[in-house]
Amino acid sequence: MATATPVINPVEPFLRMERMRHIWRPGCGIGTMVNCFARALLESQVNLDRVAIVSGIGCSGRVAGYLSLDSFHTTHGRAVPFATGLKLANLSLHVVVYSGDGDLFAIGGNHIIHAARRNLDLKIICINNLIYAMTGGQTAPTTPVTALTTTAPYGCYEPAFNLPNLMDAAGAAYVARWTTYHVRQLTRSMSEILKKRGFCFIEILSPCPTLYQRRNRLGDGLDTMKYYKERSKVRHGAPTSEVPLSKDGDIIVGKFVDRERPDYLEVMRGQLQQQLGERFVETEALTCR
Numbered sequence: 001m002a003t004a005t006p007v008i009n010p011v012e013p014f015l016r017m018e019r020m021r022h023i024w025r026p027g028c029g030i031g032t033m034v035n036c037f038a039r040a041l042l043e044s045q046v047n048l049d050r051v052a053i054v055s056g057i058g059c060s061g062r063v064a065g066y067l068s069l070d071s072f073h074t075t076h077g078r079a080v081p082f083a084t085g086l087k088l089a090n091l092s093l094h095v096v097v098y099s100g101d102g103d104l105f106a107i108g109g110n111h112i113i114h115a116a117r118r119n120l121d122l123k124i125i126c127i128n129n130l131i132y133a134m135t136g137g138q139t140a141p142t143t144p145v146t147a148l149t150t151t152a153p154y155g156c157y158e159p160a161f162n163l164p165n166l167m168d169a170a171g172a173a174y175v176a177r178w179t180t181y182h183v184r185q186l187t188r189s190m191s192e193i194l195k196k197r198g199f200c201f202i203e204i205l206s207p208c209p210t211l212y213q214r215r216n217r218l219g220d221g222l223d224t225m226k227y228y229k230e231r232s233k234v235r236h237g238a239p240t241s242e243v244p245l246s247k248d249g250d251i252i253v254g255k256f257v258d259r260e261r262p263d264y265l266e267v268m269r270g271q272l273q274q275q276l277g278e279r280f281v282e283t284e285a286l287t288c289r
């Protein structure tokens, strides 16, 4: 009797299966993004021995622990400084920071703007669930005005960051936004940034049904997919000042910025060459990719 060929999930080799089950709850968007990332690694054909993942703390920060790649689960807010050190110590690495909106833009806010300003060759994937999820659903710098959180029971009244605009203004070479509904576009964007040099930033709107969607009466994970589908408008190249998020408004998605700018290393190398003239010695540390 013929036996059925086992179906191999292409994403499975990228996961530390011994750590399953994961902590993410049903309807949470973080797993969807990991799936997209694994597919982007396959699509871009990047050398997996040269990929390093750095996460901060939060539900999103768990990504580093579940991916079967060289990965570092660092302290809260310090994923970018850690990634900076890693990249500058080993220029041949593709350093990918995977973290939450709170980790990257609240406690870690100053690090990310300076990394963008310097155009460090880092790839930042920001999972934006609009709150601090792991600690119980508090207001984050991304929480839309009027949204309910545990620390804003009458509605958030602080203006939220427009993350693409902030990263664009700070000098990022690549800026995009997708939602967990846009799996193909997101996979393509991830694949693009793995091949692009310079500071690259992707914001991904992702549901936290347990803490954000439920409190704001937005339903479960599936309802959020429908919501993302209905509200999203693809506008590649849109000026980032025109893409702020609001509680119930349209979600502008797409690739907003893709520019060439000398990265940190090129600028440093040029400066050394100019200063040292003939005394400048080409070293592997300065040229390696």
Ligand SMILES: Cc1ncc(C[n+]2csc(CCOP(=O)(O)OP(=O)(O)O)c2C)c(N)n1
Binding pocket: 057, 058, 059, 060, 061, 076, 099, 100, 101, 102, 103, 104, 127, 129, 131, 132, 133, 134, 135, 140
């Ligand atoms: C120095 C420090 N301050 C505060 C915390 C508590 N803490 C853990 S995760 C977190 C927020 C996480 O939010 P976000 O980065 O948006 O990730 P999410 O859980 O939403 O995926 C906070 C405040 C901590 N672990 N360390």
Ligand code: SF4
Binding pocket: 023, 024, 025, 027, 028, 029, 030, 059, 060, 129, 133, 134, 207, 208, 209, 210, 211
């Ligand atoms: S609390 Fe929210 S973000 Fe964290 S695992 Fe649960 S659903 Fe996902």
